[in-house]
Amino acid sequence: MSSSAHFSTKDRILGAAEELFAQFGFAGTSLRQVTSRADVNIAAVNYHFGSKENLVNEVFRRRMDEMSERRIAALKAAVEQHPGELEPILAAFVEPALAMAQDRHGGGAFVRVVARAYAEKNDRLRKFLSDHYGHVLREFAKAIAAVVPNLSKEELYWRLDFLAGALTYAMADFGLIKRPSGVNEAAHRERAARELIRFAAAGFKS
Template structure:
């Protein structure tokens, strides 16, 4: 579908997401964004105010929904299978992989996430910490209840490892490609199960 079918704000977000994915945050200029979105610079200033705010909003429109799905799944896991680690990890992993499968820009956003890991952007990191840090804290608390005694540093380090592995799986950039005849949904489901089991073993490993 052409960008012209979207609102001005959505056109700007789509264009920015694609350019950030391809070029990174520092290299992409607002003029490039406005050219791709077919809007003027005043429209960017009106809707976002600055390039930093535009970067933040590219993340917000994906992360708000994914975070809500994660917390909903986490509550269900804690209510129905208390003390079990794998359902908690599934609540973290599965909504992210579902977002990656979204054909309306999900793939581009995964590359944007990878850019956020690779580039030093203090403003973006503060925004993500302020807006979504509570989600990681809720998962850390739930994991700690399943695997007590890890200690805060070890727990958060392993959660960082899981986040990195999940981003890699979301990008589908690894050695295991989708086999012929296997649907995208089935391929993602298999990846999720394998990652959850792998992560569970990592969290349950001796901390020493």
């Protein structure tokens, strides 16, 4: 089997799983549903992922790896180009996530998968995310602490947690503010990012 065939099959499985997890949750989705949606047999799932738990993890890794890389790169640029400023640090956290949510290739489905992860309280998934992406939050916490040194570590992490929750809500586009007619998605996303960054900055500085 060629590498392109490997990629195609694996990507189809991940795409199908993402859509089904978004619709039915992790517990409510069977591997049989995934194989049917992806038009593959169960052997293909076992070959690429080994288990349903690993499949769940890889659905997250596919999106989170790229978003984390963008966040870290943007954070580095913010610290170097805007030393002592909080808003560029927050922008480095917020903007890559909102951009991912607007990705036409499944971004919306992934946001619903994230919401499922919050709702279902999957401890194994939380550990996977903490082990693989916890360093990203720690880098942002360190950068914010340098700008707002009066906050205790506990206060800082509470507020960073609140920011992550508000960001997830904004990513889902579930709030009162809907995209007005005549405003394209990119402009609406920029407005959402701007308002969230202002809101978060006030929270960290208070």
